[in-house]
Amino acid sequence: MSITHTTTPAADGFHMPAEWAAQAGCWMIWPERPDNWRLGGKPAQEVFAQVASAIAEYEPVTMLVSAGQFQNARSHLPETVRVIEMSNDDSWMRDVGPTFVVDPAGRKRGVDWIFNAWGGLVDGLYFPWDKDDAIAQKTLEIEGVDRYRAPLVLEGGSIDVDGEGTVIVTEECLLSEGRNPDLTREQIEQHLKDYLGVSVVIWLPYGVYLDETNGHTDNFCRFVAPGKVMLTWTDDVSDPQYERSAAALRILESAVDAQGRHLEVVKIHQPGPIFITAEESAGVDAVDGTLPRQEGDRLAGSYVNSYIGNDVVILPLFDDVHDDAAVLAYKDMFPGRAIVTVPGREILLGGGNVHCITQQQPA
Amino acid sequence: MSITHTTTPAADGFHMPAEWAAQAGCWMIWPERPDNWRLGGKPAQEVFAQVASAIAEYEPVTMLVSAGQFQNARSHLPETVRVIEMSNDDSWMRDVGPTFVVDPAGRKRGVDWIFNAWGGLVDGLYFPWDKDDAIAQKTLEIEGVDRYRAPLVLEGGSIDVDGEGTVIVTEECLLSEGRNPDLTREQIEQHLKDYLGVSVVIWLPYGVYLDETNGHTDNFCRFVAPGKVMLTWTDDVSDPQYERSAAALRILESAVDAQGRHLEVVKIHQPGPIFITAEESAGVDAVDGTLPRQEGDRLAGSYVNSYIGNDVVILPLFDDVHDDAAVLAYKDMFPGRAIVTVPGREILLGGGNVHCITQQQPA
Numbered sequence: 100m101s102i103t104h105t106t107t108p109a110a111d112g113f114h115m116p117a118e119w120a121a122q123a124g125c126w127m128i129w130p131e132r133p134d135n136w137r138l139g140g141k142p143a144q145e146v147f148a149q150v151a152s153a154i155a156e157y158e159p160v161t162m163l164v165s166a167g168q169f170q171n172a173r174s175h176l177p178e179t180v181r182v183i184e185m186s187n188d189d190s191w192m193r194d195v196g197p198t199f200v201v202d203p204a205g206r207k208r209g210v211d212w213i214f215n216a217w218g219g220l221v222d223g224l225y226f227p228w229d230k231d232d233a234i235a236q237k238t239l240e241i242e243g244v245d246r247y248r249a250p251l252v253l254e255g256g257s258i259d260v261d262g263e264g265t266v267i268v269t270e271e272c273l274l275s276e277g278r279n280p281d282l283t284r285e286q287i288e289q290h291l292k293d294y295l296g297v298s299v300v301i302w303l304p305y306g307v308y309l310d311e312t313n314g315h316t317d318n319f320c321r322f323v324a325p326g327k328v329m330l331t332w333t334d335d336v337s338d339p340q341y342e343r344s345a346a347a348l349r350i351l352e353s354a355v356d357a358q359g360r361h362l363e364v365v366k367i368h369q370p371g372p373i374f375i376t377a378e379e380s381a382g383v384d385a386v387d388g389t390l391p392r393q394e395g396d397r398l399a400g401s402y403v404n405s406y407i408g409n410d411v412v413i414l415p416l417f418d419d420v421h422d423d424a425a426v427l428a429y430k431d432m433f434p435g436r437a438i439v440t441v442p443g444r445e446i447l448l449g450g451g452n453v454h455c456i457t458q459q460q461p462a
Numbered sequence: 463m464s465i466t467h468t469t470t471p472a473a474d475g476f477h478m479p480a481e482w483a484a485q486a487g488c489w490m491i492w493p494e495r496p497d498n499w500r501l502g503g504k505p506a507q508e509v510f511a512q513v514a515s516a517i518a519e520y521e522p523v524t525m526l527v528s529a530g531q532f533q534n535a536r537s538h539l540p541e542t543v544r545v546i547e548m549s550n551d552d553s554w555m556r557d558v559g560p561t562f563v564v565d566p567a568g569r570k571r572g573v574d575w576i577f578n579a580w581g582g583l584v585d586g587l588y589f590p591w592d593k594d595d596a597i598a599q600k601t602l603e604i605e606g607v608d609r610y611r612a613p614l615v616l617e618g619g620s621i622d623v624d625g626e627g628t629v630i631v632t633e634e635c636l637l638s639e640g641r642n643p644d645l646t647r648e649q650i651e652q653h654l655k656d657y658l659g660v661s662v663v664i665w666l667p668y669g670v671y672l673d674e675t676n677g678h679t680d681n682f683c684r685f686v687a688p689g690k691v692m693l694t695w696t697d698d699v700s701d702p703q704y705e706r707s708a709a710a711l712r713i714l715e716s717a718v719d720a721q722g723r724h725l726e727v728v729k730i731h732q733p734g735p736i737f738i739t740a741e742e743s744a745g746v747d748a749v750d751g752t753l754p755r756q757e758g759d760r761l762a763g764s765y766v767n768s769y770i771g772n773d774v775v776i777l778p779l780f781d782d783v784h785d786d787a788a789v790l791a792y793k794d795m796f797p798g799r800a801i802v803t804v805p806g807r808e809i810l811l812g813g814g815n816v817h818c819i820t821q822q823q824p825a
Contacts, residue, residue, distance in 0.1 A: 166549040186529040
């Protein structure tokens, strides 16, 4: 039984916990759409299964899947992964799933944001997106978790909280023309406070260069501990990413979080740049209204786009010279957790990475 | 997490409990197919919602529903009813859902029978039926309950157990040409023993006259307590139902259950006969391969087709002269339970009744 509340989480004493807080489990969606995932989604499905299997070693995983792919997903996943039918438009559970919030009594509720495929008819990535927009509600129904329907177009990947009153967002995304053009920055900030239970919003100007999500912060800058963030970086001042990262760094160095702390910033050098190959491009269906995947297009690769689970972090690698440094940085940032690496390229080809395809449910 | 076991429930110490045993909840499926339910399923949906709401007063109810009908079902059901997307071919959860079995340690598992729409290509009621056949597995996945895939075509409505070692079935159904033509009666009986954890099978020759399920016992003869059954009856010796009921009575009067008891038989006089009206027939889509619903066709109305839940029985009525007697009989048979009546005609028009559209999950 899931009741939809018309109040707000903050008013009811709820807030979004940090990703490193204890979790009850993780939700994912099985990829399949052939106009986004090459070769009918088969290479991506293999990597999604690898990610799910890795997380399932540490906490329960539920894989949502369309009716048509149910048996195939079931056969590719270990029995430890729960598989549930749910129609979908694509496989980005971070962005379409509920944002879980908790209160001091240990109760759990879920925020169901309005989803419009990262920009609706302005610069959204596909049409329609009605199945994706229903996923948060359906997930909460399955779990019997009460729901808030937030009056805001937002994806889970565009916010990152420390669980202690602070959220990081980017102006590039939250102020984009395709999301909430009728809301002012102040009104958006108030919605963030109301629905995430935060008191401080840190606005970075941009995310990763050419990120098709309009610069989601979860591919760019995320909390790794209270008072500590990791930031996608490049030492190449000629790379378009440099000014984006440098601008964020300036803001982060002067920011004060909700607890009055200055932030420690860990720079994580980006991989690549990574480009789509001719073979990769050829495997994607050409469909009007869907973002094309063309040979030579630069991908928004990032090591920041990882998943923090119970006792584990799942980190995407790219067969890149910067892989080793990323692993070392993660070991240093998360001393109590196993760092499990997975091949990130196939997920990146679809437009995101490990964090984008996962959604934690707090304990 | 749901593991599929290749052993049998009986070998593992599991058996199917009686319907009157304590329940964790009830499963249903939202009706919609316009070639079976008149007027796009709207009148049936109203009654299904009424049944779900009534049961939800006593135990948790989950309504499974196709993606296309999700929002409509959600809006017609109280928030106390959990609504979960699941593709389906029709709405007979008794026949397509898992048969839950339990063991002395309180563990729960589910039997997933092969479903072929009540007779497959021989005399089945629609084609295809693959979505229905997947429902038991998907239900068990959601609940994280382990599964057996039984090597037998069978519907849950064709069996009725006392939870103490005895099952009632009909030859008309279990020996039908469209189900398991390659199995002998003895082999079928052994499967029933293995998958239901029973030791005695009571075979009645027929079910209700013109019952399109080939005479499911749940529309005809069911246990109401250990050593006690109710039987659809008619006093009209000229009615084709008379000889069917009389033949069953003769067998029941000489039967001995698994505990060595003789059976007490409560006769419940049938309603009607009930016939499809011209208006009712006109509201059903005509589709090749689906059982037509024609004006003047006799329906297999029965008061036996009820649902026994925690502290309650949901009983279908038919605006019939025999309604009152049925209610009185139920009050006498179930002294500790509320008898909640619902209008049964709309469900009957689709081919079954309250028991056919429900599936209990034991506590």
